[in-house]
Amino acid sequence: MSASSTLARGLSVADALELSSLAGTRVVAGQSGMGRAIQRLNVMEVPDILPWVKPDELLLTTGYPLRDHPSGMAALVGDLADRGLAALAIKLGRYMDELPGEVLRAADEAGLPILLLPEGVAFDDVLNQLLTDILNRQTATLVRSEEVHRVLVNVVLAGGGLAAITNELPALLRGGVMVTTPDGRVLARSGLDEATVGDPRYFELTSGRFQVERFKHGIRALDDVGPRVAQVPILAGSLDHGRIVLITHERHIDPSDVHLLERAAATAALVITRDLAVAAVESKYQGDFLRDLLAGRVGDPEHAVRHCATLGWDVDRPMVVVVAEMDTEPASPMPAVGDLRPAHERFANAWTMVVRERDPRAAVAGYSQEVVVVMGAAGYADGPGRLVRTMVSQVSGDGGGGRRAFATGISRVVAGPDQIPAAYEQARQAARVGRQMYGVGAVADFDDLGVYRLISLVPEGAELKAFMAETLGDLAVSGDAETDDLRATLEVLLDNNLNVAETARLLHFHYNTLRYRIGKLERMLGPFTTDPHLRLNLMVALRVVRMRGL
Template sequence: MENSANDAASGAQDLPSAEPQHAASTLVRGITVADALGLSSLAGTTVLAGAAGLDRVIRRLNVMEVPDILPWVKPDELLLTTGYPLRNTPQGLVGLVRDLAERDLAAVAIKLGRYVDELPAEMLHAADRLRLPVLRLSDEVAFDDVLNQLLTDILNRQAATLARVEEVHRALVNVVLAGGGLAAITGELPALLDGGVMVTTPDGRVLASSGVPDATRTDRRFFDTSSGRFHVERFKHGVRALDDEDARVVQVPVLAGGLDHGRVVLISRERRIDPTDVQVLERAAATAALVITRDLAVAAVESKYQGDFLRDLLTGGVGDPAHAVRHCATLGWDIDRPLVVVVAELDAEPATPVPAAGDLRPAHERFASAWTMVVRDRDPRAAVAGYSQEVVAVMGADRPGGGECRTGALVRSVVAQVSGDGGGGRRPFATGVSRVVTRPQDLPAAYLQAKQAARVGRQIHGVGAVADFDDLGVYRLISLVPDSAELRSFTEETLGALAASGDPEADDLRGTLEVLLDNNLNVAETARVLHFHYNTLRYRIGKLERMLGPFTTDPNLRLDLMVALRVLRMRGLR
């Protein structure tokens, strides 16, 4: 036998780790069985069974000298044998194949003719079923040649990997030392990785990118085209991405201080992702974590000061308007123009345990960060600040560069982008929009309008409401009534039996009444909207008048009915 190792069980040879052991066991992929068959030391080798597993990776080499080899078998090994330990136990070969496959062996290579003439058909069938390659070595193959050539090949691959990773490491260190940000990090990587690279938030909002084609950005497989959010939930992390048949996308988390700050994502252009790419991205993620924590430390001080000043501005505590305009300009804000105040309030959620280390940042921090990023993208001169469970934005009421726009539509587009498509574990929120103001001293009143619009909008429309103060109408007055019991009493006295909820007949008649009043008692139009026959609707109107009074001829009663119906629409007042 060619290998005369002192170990009585085997002559295993492990490769030196290119990284700490936990990383090397997953990232150093070695050489596939199919590639190994192309080496000169394995010339003449044939595949007896398990051809479907030729993509298994060889990281180690072992020589089988005794029958009880299992305790010494490690994952990703090529097990070489002359068949000597198997000569007296052909009946146990099927079980041996199963046990080796369970231990993730790469392949078994055997010399036939000296101790074992042929392998049992049952063993080969089992190898096919388990996708474990069984190779027949030619008589001329020497084990030491196989060991030397395979080890040399794998070590050369590792050396190339380390050289590539070291090149990236030097480039990224230079970025940090030069004070560069995330854009500088992503700018260095596409040429080294032959693909587009992004840094995103944990839920996929792009913070910086380079080399990502426009066609990819509009591809729904990768991005939510309405918000521009990358679908982080659709793609695997780290080495798990390599398990895909045609891996073209891989992402690595950016972790620092027990917090998840985002993802570094590679979208390959034409080639398959390989283990080196994952190692490079891990280096990039570590560098991104340094940059993000540095920027967060600076931003925390700046945002505290800016948030305090914006709070004073919105509560009328800054004094001279001219001074406020000048000071806002030093912060990059422009309040000397038509403005609207937007308030976004997170909906309440049930109490949850204190998050464990490694959980995402608190919801209100992520919420404020998302609003700041989206609003500043639309209006770089806007003021944005987060306060506990709300975010306040003071935005221009016209498009940058001139030209009027519908402020409500602009705000709704911002809300849609912040909300994305619901991925990333976002909490719902309600948004209120003030009237347009033209003077800085009017901002406190606009802030109260936006808060009222957010609160009333949530009561009217529920989760995800977006309400303009000017569109609240009578709801503004109803919301100012502090006594909910008095409002309920009013609706019960006005609507009678129709005020009851959960009664199908009452709900149906109340719906008919509401559409009829909204159409100014136009019977033909109401019948068309409700898909009723004209006479059917006339019959229902008669029934409603017997229950409520002559509302078709009494305008005061109609007014009471319309107000009562609006009260019923307000959530939490029933």
């Protein structure tokens, strides 16, 4: 629906019945259509009215054209509903004494309100008051639209950002307003109380993402019963930059609200395009310097600290390096609808937003397939791993973000910029090994890799497979239920340092059953319960089995 038709929406049938000129009017059929909009008025005093009927009209009649053929009125009601008539108001008593039952049934089926006017109502009073009310509403909407336009232009001219837009709109729209990314991550908001932000009907509680997929766009939001949420896409050419969202509690959203959101979305597109152009230049320079820092090419550590400070980064403190590597995907000849920005760009933007919320002085840069974060590590009793996992959850959107899968690696804590290159390699190795161990969405800490770090350094997968086959024998082959069960028994037994009682408890076996299995395993593998070297080989081979892709 166009902006002009949105503005000309008029008033609903239910609202019209509140006017004094329609006092005493009864709705005798078509109750389900009381939300139909009245934009025009017409009077029916000729039998061939259909060619003159327009959508969203209130048709007034005394029944004079149908006085001799009241039975034909049922078919007429269906035709009028098909033409988009808002309602039919009839005044009985002079030409028709009552409406046939089939007429009322036809109106109920079509959802076309039939209004029974009181005897003393004059058509000219109805016409004058309804037209005046419609024009007044349109004028008020235009004035409100002009005020929003003026405010938004001032925001742009003053160089304001998305926060300036959302700060101005709640008073004009009488509701909470926010700007989000295409998948619902909040970029700026105003007028939303904590109860709304914590409402699972609107937001994911763990990530704080607004659930854009649950609500309709634009004028279609008015199709919902009692609409309280409307969102409009922020588009610049073929690029989808996000959504501007209105949430109300004290009133329903009407078509004029959607029109004003469309204006605000156009302004937000200008602001975002401007900010992206500036950020692209800054990101290129920052990304190049961070790459030099990760490669150890920045020279003196004190110079690195000073230069990073000019970029807004603090590297003179305990730090941790985080690497998030996107999983590869098959090339697609056509981008998906709403997915027109490069994936790595959206990925980097998501990480930047999430990291900046927690550490404004962190360094963040996105490259072709990875994002690198150098952030503070002080103040976490159990290390920064839990914080990083929380950020990963937010970036991935808990299943609602629609982003590419990625693996994340976390380095050891380092004390200065000269140690950052080694930390970067640790984080990359943790991401790579974590993906092999845990698959999609893996998050791995370098200090927790243990022997997996050494296994990952073996360049040839064939060598690892040969070692696994020689050490485990028949247990190296997966797919057979009995073999897999025996291998699981062996792994739990070795992990519990050959404690038979504890292993039997964990596996829910009888003690004697486990003793029998141990004997069978020793016949297959050798005396591992008494040979520590064989036991070590078996434990390493089982770790190889755990690593994916081998």
